[in-house]
């Protein structure tokens with residue numbers, strides 16, 4: 874199995890509340906590796922690196938690290954190349970993905 878994690882909200886921007894961190898911990902995410910501190914008075918809430926959280930869950934599920942690819946782009950600060958609810962609110966577009974099995 875291989876896994877590719879698409880662009881998404883990055884740890885650089887994805888601020889969350891304690892309830893999100895609790896939910897991630899409950900799902901088995903190693904929050905000590907995926908939760909980043911807030912950036913001070915203007916952005917005091919902790920941030921989550923969702924791609925690292927997904928990476929950890931994939932490893933725990935047995936997917937070899939060499940077969941996991943993480944997109945580097947953050948959809949919030951990535952320059953508008955991607956839709957972002959956090960950046961643009963409810964009126965922005967949505968992203969979608971496609972998963973398939975290659976025939977032989």
Ligand SMILES: [Zn+2]
Pocket residue numbers: 883884885886887947948949950951
């Ligand atoms: Zn960002």
